[in-house]
Amino acid sequence: MRVISLVVEGLERAAETGCLTWLFAQDADIICLQDTRCAEHSLKGQRFFPDHYHPYFLDHYDNPLTNGVAIYCKRLPKAIILGLGFDEFDAQGLYIQADFEEISVGSVLVPSGVEGPKAMENKLNFLSRLSGHLEKVRHKRRGYILCGGWELMAHHADAEEAGNSSALPGLSASERGWMLDLYDGGYADAYALADNEPGTYTWWPNGDDAGGVRTDTQIISELLVSSVERGSVYDEQAFSHHAPVVMDYDLNL
Numbered sequence: 001m002r003v004i005s006l007v008v009e010g011l012e013r014a015a016e017t018g019c020l021t022w023l024f025a026q027d028a029d030i031i032c033l034q035d036t037r038c039a040e041h042s043l044k045g046q047r048f049f050p051d052h053y054h055p056y057f058l059d060h061y062d063n064p065l066t067n068g069v070a071i072y073c074k075r076l077p078k079a080i081i082l083g084l085g086f087d088e089f090d091a092q093g094l095y096i097q098a099d100f101e102e103i104s105v106g107s108v109l110v111p112s113g114v115e116g117p118k119a120m121e122n123k124l125n126f127l128s129r130l131s132g133h134l135e136k137v138r139h140k141r142r143g144y145i146l147c148g149g150w151e152l153m154a155h156h157a158d159a160e161e162a163g164n165s166s167a168l169p170g171l172s173a174s175e176r177g178w179m180l181d182l183y184d185g186g187y188a189d190a191y192a193l194a195d196n197e198p199g200t201y202t203w204w205p206n207g208d209d210a211g212g213v214r215t216d217t218q219i220i221s222e223l224l225v226s227s228v229e230r231g232s233v234y235d236e237q238a239f240s241h242h243a244p245v246v247m248d249y250d251l252n253l
Helices: 011-017 019-024 117-138 173-184 190-194 222-227
Strands: 002-007 030-034 054-058 069-073 079-082 095-099 103-109 143-149 216-220 228-233 245-249
Touching: 002 019, 002 103, 002 143, 002 216, 011 019, 030 143, 054 095, 069 095, 069 103, 117 143, 117 173, 143 222, 190 216, 190 228, 190 245, 216 222, 216 245, 222 228
Parallel strands: 002 030, 030 103, 103 143
Antiparallel strands: 002 245, 030 069, 054 069, 079 095, 095 103, 143 216, 228 245
């Protein structure tokens, strides 16, 4: 089973850059997109609704040009979950999940904390709520794959040396601590399990000439750790400031 995740920074812009053409040609079983910045009802045609995928969207309720997540599934899921049950966050278009027989795949966009103390407080509040949810579902006898634009790093090695400081998005002690606690609690970074090569980055927050960071990944529950086969980050084309994360699992939907 192949799962691709990408922060597109605008789905309609992604269609113009050829990003969607590339994505739909990768034979992925599931494609998780974050930061779609569009209203589903405004999307028309095959470039957004290809015949071989079932697409599902969650837009920001008040301003569809902000946030937004989507999930494209080759196989029809048993259920689609919109939001996490967090009243103050679900209207912001941050989480969508596809449920299959024994596996759930979610597309999550963690609120950004880069705009100042209030934004960081909001981000940490979301993460606190999310950790409680993940602790609950960890005890269910099903696998979870959470594909995200996390804006989080567990280790300083996930940032290029040129910008390796706590001022980088996702590298403060609070943010690193949240992710390390998550991994200590039984979840795992699927890409790290599949690849030991240092110096692979997924986001260039200040452009190509600045340092890269690895903040985009697929976080998996303990049941799926042994199913990871291969992982790669596609950086031959720049579709946004983020690169697609491609993971192959020894799983069937």
